[in-house]
Amino acid sequence: LGSLAAGSVIPKPQLTSISGIAVPTATFASKTDFVFNLNDKTDAHWSAYGYTDVDNLWVQYKFPAEISVNSCVVRWYDDGENIRVPKSIDIQYWNGSKFVSVKKIGAYSYVPNQDNTYKFESVNTKMLRIVITPTGTLGGDGKGMPGIVEWDVLGFLLMEYKQADLENAYTASPNKEPATGDATIYAVIAMAVSSVSLAALIFVNRRKQRSQAK
Numbered sequence: 001l002g003s004l005a006a007g008s009v010i011p012k013p014q015l016t017s018i019s020g021i022a023v024p025t026a027t028f029a030s031k032t033d034f035v036f037n038l039n040d041k042t043d044a045h046w047s048a049y050g051y052t053d054v055d056n057l058w059v060q061y062k063f064p065a066e067i068s069v070n071s072c073v074v075r076w077y078d079d080g081e082n083i084r085v086p087k088s089i090d091i092q093y094w095n096g097s098k099f100v101s102v103k104k105i106g107a108y109s110y111v112p113n114q115d116n117t118y119k120f121e122s123v124n125t126k127m128l129r130i131v132i133t134p135t136g137t138l139g140g141d142g143k144g145m146p147g148i149v150e151w152d153v154l155g156f157l158l159m160e161y162k163q164a165d166l167e168n169a170y171t172a173s174p175n176k177e178p179a180t181g182d183a184t185i186y187a188v189i190a191m192a193v194s195s196v197s198l199a200a201l202i203f204v205n206r207r208k209q210r211s212q213a214k
Contacts, residue, residue: 015070015154022061022128022153028053033083035059038151045077047147048132054139057146060129061153069093069155070122074130077147078112084135085110086146091118094127113149124158 024038026046033047038059048057076085089108092099102120109116130151136144 015156017152018063018067018069018155018157019061019151019153021157022063024059024061024151026059027051027055027057033147038148041150043149045083045147045149047077047083048134048145049082049147050142051145052139052142057132057134057138058129059132059148059151060127061151062127063125063157066124066126066158067128067153067155068122068124068158069128069153071117071119071154072128072130073115073117073150073152073154075115075149075151076110076112077149079147082143082145083147084144085112087133087135089118089133090131091120092129092131093123093125094129095125099127099129128153 019039020041022039024035024046026035026038026048028048028051029035030047030049033045033049035046037044037046039061046059051057072091074089077083078085087110089110091102091104093102102123105119105121108118132146134145136142
């Protein structure tokens with residue numbers, strides 16, 4: 001941060017896989033098809049086979065910080081009998097008080113055993129959920145329920161630095177910031193987070209230009 005040249009413009013980070021830092025939960029999981037299989041980067045799968053309740057099925061990710069996201073990639077598991085691709089899905093995000101549906105971009109497909117990409121208008125959130133309408137009947141015999149090999153989320157983490165943090169970062173070379181007075185400083189830092197190889201963090205804040213270096 002301290003080495004930013006005057007007038008520097010740092011581009012927005014590219015979207016990257018951030019599902020590995022999420023905590024997965026679900027309405028229900030089969031005894032052998034665990035919910036943590038959703039983001040374990042293996043061929044193991046989660047499923048709701050045996051689910052006989054009438055409530056909507058969903059899988060959910062909770063992130064350790066706010067994220068910006070505009071797409072998901074889901075590999076649906078389908079054994080042709082008990083576990084089937086869904087009829088439809090509704091991707092939802094937590095807006096701070098409730099889950100609301102994202103605004104879809106394009107048609108959604110449900111091709112078994114391969115990656116299906118679902119695009120939507122970008123949202124900032126700490127929780128993402130997929131509400132699933134199964135091929136099987138809710139409240140039925142538990143067959144025809146959905147399964148997922150992997151649910152990937154493409155986005156980046158958002159973190160806002162407080163003014164004191166920014167001032168500490170600029171102490172080494174306080175005059176190397178964009179010369180715009182009370183400027184908005186954007187900094188993008190790539191770093192390893194948990195099992196994710198790369199996560200992009202955007203630090204956004206306003207800082208008044210220091211009159212002199214201490």
